[in-house]
Every structure is written in C-alpha cells, then in structure tokens.
Amino acid sequence: MKAVSSTTLWATGILLFVALLAAPASAQESPKLSDAEVASVAVIANQIDIDQARLAQERSENEAVLQFAQTMINDHEAVIKQATDLVQKLGVTPQENAVGKQLQDDAAKTAKMLKTKSGAAFDKAYVENEVAYHQAVISAVEDLLIPESENEELRGLLESIVPALQTHLEHAQMLQNQLNEK
Amino acid sequence: MKSLKLLPVDLSLLGLMLLCTTFAPLPKPKVHTIEISQMQFKPATLVVSAGDTLVFVNRDMVSHNATEQSGTSWKSPTLASGDSWRMAITKSAAYYCSFHPTMKGEVKVE
Ligand SMILES: [Cu+2]
Numbered sequence: 310m311k312a313v314s315s316t317t318l319w320a321t322g323i324l325l326f327v328a329l330l331a332a333p334a335s336a337q338e339s340p341k342l343s344d345a346e347v348a349s350v351a352v353i354a355n356q357i358d359i360d361q362a363r364l365a366q367e368r369s370e371n372e373a374v375l376q377f378a379q380t381m382i383n384d385h386e387a388v389i390k391q392a393t394d395l396v397q398k399l400g401v402t403p404q405e406n407a408v409g410k411q412l413q414d415d416a417a418k419t420a421k422m423l424k425t426k427s428g429a430a431f432d433k434a435y436v437e438n439e440v441a442y443h444q445a446v447i448s449a450v451e452d453l454l455i456p457e458s459e460n461e462e463l464r465g466l467l468e469s470i471v472p473a474l475q476t477h478l479e480h481a482q483m484l485q486n487q488l489n490e491k
Numbered sequence: 492m493k494s495l496k497l498l499p500v501d502l503s504l505l506g507l508m509l510l511c512t513t514f515a516p517l518p519k520p521k522v523h524t525i526e527i528s529q530m531q532f533k534p535a536t537l538v539v540s541a542g543d544t545l546v547f548v549n550r551d552m553v554s555h556n557a558t559e560q561s562g563t564s565w566k567s568p569t570l571a572s573g574d575s576w577r578m579a580i581t582k583s584a585a586y587y588c589s590f591h592p593t594m595k596g597e598v599k600v601e
Contacts, residue, residue, distance in 0.1 A: 376589075376590075379590075380590045380591065383553065383590070384553040384554075384590075387552050387554070387572070388552065388553075469529075469552070470552075472530040473530055473551070475530070476591050477591075479593040480591060480592060483592065483593060
C-alpha cells in the first residue's frame, strides 16, 4: 500500500479497511461489498467532503481556501448526482455498511477537531485534512470500490471520478504549500 | 484628343486583380476545438494563427472554465458539463481553470 504516509485518522480508518477487503478481492475471491454497498460508500465519501467544505465556508476567511471549498462542494455534488442517477437507472438501493460507517465516524472526529480551530490554524488543519482525505479516498476507490463493483457502469463511473479526485489532491497540496510559506 | 476608354473586359480584369491583392494573401481563419476531459485541456498546447477561433468543450461531469493566466485578458463563463464556449484568439496566452488551478493550457499565436 502506498499513501500511508499521512498520520491522520483517514490513514488508520479507511486504509485499514482497504487493506483488509482489497486483499481477498485481488485474489479473485467472492466480493465483500455488493454494488448497493459500493454505491452507498461512494455517496458517503463525496458527502463527507461537501460537509467539510461547508465547515470551511463558515470558518475560513482565506480567499484561496474559500474558493477551494466551493469547488469541492460543486464537484462532489456533481459526482453524487451522477451516482444517484445511475443507481436509479440500475434499480439499486444504496445499502449502508461497515466501510461507510467507518468513514462517517472518522469524519465526525475530523469535524470535531476542525471546530476547535479558527483563522490560519483552521485553514492549515482543513487543507491538511483535505490532502489526507483525498489520498485515502483515491486508494479506497482504486483498491476497493472499483475492484468490488460488478456492474460495468458503476465501475465506469468510479473510474471517471479518479482524475477529479487527483486534481483536488494536487489543488489541496498547492494550498498547503502556500499556507506553509506564510 | 482621344479620351481614355476602358472596355468592360478591362474593367472586370481590374476588379479581379483588386480582389486578388485584397483577399488572397489572408488564409481562412480556422476553428480549433479544445476538449476538456478527465480534468485536462486537450490539447494542452495549441499553435494557431491570429484571428482563428477557439472552441472550449467541457466533456467532464464537473464544471470548468478557461481563464487567461493574468486574469485581465479573457475568461470564459462557467462551463457546466456539455457546455461549449468560443472566442477569437489574437494573442498568445497561457490559461488555466480557476476552479482547478492545477489545470493548465497554452495557445501560441504564430
Ligand atoms: Cu476545472
């Protein structure tokens, strides 16, 4: 596994799940997540980033951070809309599961931590978390959700969002560098 | 004295010559399409002639724009999925997407 360099809880949370679940999947075992569960995780992962961005809109005064947050809201909403349209078309009802639950628990801890901060300290913590979160989500999508998807269209949708996640990661890293220079 | 007279044939020849000198050296402006897909401007570098037209087409599910680097020269409106925008290009320019500042492109006018 790469991208375990981050010490935040995302690394210990999702990546552990990815490691546990992806290993048997890559050995051609029967999938551990149904498509209904994959769809649920995908929607939750996007919703978490929207919620964190709304928190940034409330607490940040940094123009570049606010613009980044707006992009996260717009893009992740667009992804959720595509995912929702697809599951409706496929007649699948997203189903809650342990991976989604873990994501939500970790997100709640992150939100709690971010709410204790303001000003420049908030900006740094938010952006650092965005870097770690996108790294973790890219790993989860590539190593868990894509291999676990049986439906081709669902897999196609997941594959098509990786470049956006990658761009968000680079954007967050760019902001991180700018904030550290100050 | 004999007055100078032009025959209709001479006149049309003269007209043709004028037309040629006025319009022939200018090549027809071209239309170049820049596709935005998978979070990239494709092609990222494009060589065009002054007066050519650029058409930006967004094939991603997320919105993008094309913003001239200095932010003072030109900027497309927000391009939602499927939207396109055209502009005449007269000067070389580096541009980026202001929503995703790591997305960059360049147009060279020759
Ligand atoms: Cu963009």
